[in-house]
């Protein structure tokens with residue numbers, strides 16, 4: 681009898697212990713994650729006016745992405761194409777004074793900027809094709825390549 685009680689308690693304890701270790705492990709895991717949010721981005725120094733200019737552009741980039749999605753949702757593929765080309769694509773470079781601001785960027789940052797503009801121009805073409813073929817997939821892939829460039833630059837760089 682006693683032996684059986686001991687065996688049962690050992691089993692119960694190990695189950696309880698296992699559950700505790702699991703929840704404890706979960707907590708450690710979460711803590712581990714927050715520790716990983718250390719900011720490793722390269723801080724880039726821009727003159728104050730340029731800084732304002734870039735951040736204003738950035739907010740317009742996000743607005744443009746949102747307007748592109750809205751236009752696509754409404755089947756306005758030409759409109760989506762035009763927003764992408766004019767506000768994010770190669771055509772946007774002059775509008776954004778990109779040559780001026782790129783002087784202050786490290787090469788890696790410039791390259792990601794170029795990827796953004798090229799991908800947006802590619803999207804502008806693909807979404808016009810969608811209007812003809814009815815297939816949105818290539819346009820969506822090009823759009824995700826565009827937003828990947830946003831993500832990549834934000835992961836690597838920040839303003840001082």
Ligand code: HEC
Pocket residue numbers: 735736738739741742743745768789790792793796826827829830831833834837838839840
């Ligand atoms: C070549 C680099 C680069 C690319 C590409 C880029 N960004 Fe940024 N973005 C930045 C930097 C640097 C900041 C400032 C971040 C900081 O200092 O914490 C920023 C900030 C922003 C902000 C905050 C603006 C504010 O007022 O604080 C938004 C919104 C934003 N980006 C949207 C976008 C979107 C959307 C895209 C893609 C369509 C994009 N960005 C592409 C570099 C980039």
